[in-house]
Amino acid sequence: MSFRIDPRLALTAEVRRIAAGEIDKIVAHLNVARDNPEKSLHSARKRIKALRALLRLVHPGDEAFCRAENNRYRDISLSIAGPRQATALIETIDRLIADFPEDADGAGLAGIRAMLARHRTEAAYGQAGLGAVLDNAVAECQAGMVALEMLVLPDHPENAADVLADGALATLRYARKALQQSRERGEPNDFHDLRKAVKTHAAHLALLRKLWPAPVKPRRERAEELGESLGELHDVFVMRALIEAREAPFDGPEPKQLVRLLRRAEKALRKLCLADAAKLFEEKPRRAARKLAKKARQDLNDSMAENEAD
Structure with a gap:
């Protein structure tokens, strides 16, 4: 489903369609994250950002609904942010190695990167509660899907x-x-x-x-x-x-x-x-x-x- 508003269709139906498509994608990424946390959690958070942007766009049309649902997806994103930060630290070192190759060895960037990779493994796989966090995130997304029926915008x-x-x-x-x-x-x-x-x-x-x-x-x-x-x-x-x-x-x-x-x-x-x-x-x-x-x-x-x- 396309991430754009079709002017030929009613606004309420279009926003519900787009939001439902994003929620489906988020849930899919969360389920894959059980086996591949780093990449899938990042993808889930990207789709959450897109969904929250949609809610901000139509906020003037149904303020109470958009505020509540924006808070819901903000909390989901925060709950799965830990492993992504660990990956972002590694990506930062990789950019420093690429931007300052003449200083990489002297700064010990290769060793720091290896240390960060070990930390990422602990952050992503060493959390006994990761499965519970994902279960809760999926349940919240399912509740958000049901809540979409309450959205009413000017058409x-x-x-x-x-x-x-x-x-x-x-x-x-x-x-x-x-x-x-x-x-x-x-x-x-x-x-x-x-x-x-x-x-x-x-x-x-x-x-x-x-x-x-x-x-x-x-x-x-x-x-x-x-x-x-x-x-x-x-x-x-x-x-x-x-x-x-x-x-x-x-x-x-x-x-x-x-x-x-x-x-x-x-x-x-x-x-x-x-x-x-x-x-x-x-x-x-x-x-x-x-x-x-x-x-x-x-x-x-x-x-x-x-x-x-x-």
């Missing part, structure tokens, strides 16, 4: 267009605020908020690619690339925080050369992310939302007229 083209425009506007405003905070304060949480907004916006572009004013494809590609860069920066922040706090797996002597490379990577990623985010969100959110609402009304009205003619 008239004019009202449906307003819901979609307002939902997209909220994310654009959140992104601009996070960008400003990242520029002014530059705390890890500021960049994390920016990353969440960019990921959500990219999902909205996918959902609305039949309704968003052209050109959609290049904007979506830029958003996805920025999301990846912000993800790499987030992983650097996480590793540095673990080292500074002396938390496992960095509870031994401080790896000073690794810290130095992390700082170099962080500096470059900060600069890149701020520049790309400024270009992506240069248009004022209200103006972008007005353009979206205008096109959505036109497309939805045209689709209704075609259906009536048939």
Whole structure:
């Protein structure tokens, strides 16, 4: 099932269809995770992010439902986050080896990577409660599937267009605020908020690619690339925080050369992310939302007229 809203169909039915498809994918990944946690849990969390982006998009149309279901899938994602973080640490070392090959041996990155791989095995397979966590996550997804029947959105083209425009506007405003905070304060949480907004916006572009004013494809590609860069920066922040706090797996002597490379990577990623985010969100959110609402009304009205003619 496609991850996009078909303007020819009622909004409520379309959102239920897309959400049900995402829930099915999440459950499938969770079940596979019993034998292959690293890859499957990451895939499950990616689909959860897509589902939560859909809920944020239509939040203005049914606030109580979307808030409750967003909280449900947020909690599921948090419950399965541990093994993924262990994998992200390894990926960060791999990027440092690729970006700074001349310093990799001196910093002992190969040895650190081996240590992180052992830690990942413990995080993924050594948890006696992993099966119970997965069982609970699947049960919550099944409850979420049942709850979908309670979702009711405005289906008239004019009202449906307003819901979609307002939902997209909220994310654009959140992104601009996070960008400003990242520029002014530059705390890890500021960049994390920016990353969440960019990921959500990219999902909205996918959902609305039949309704968003052209050109959609290049904007979506830029958003996805920025999301990846912000993800790499987030992983650097996480590793540095673990080292500074002396938390496992960095509870031994401080790896000073690794810290130095992390700082170099962080500096470059900060600069890149701020520049790309400024270009992506240069248009004022209200103006972008007005353009979206205008096109959505036109497309939805045209689709209704075609259906009536048939």
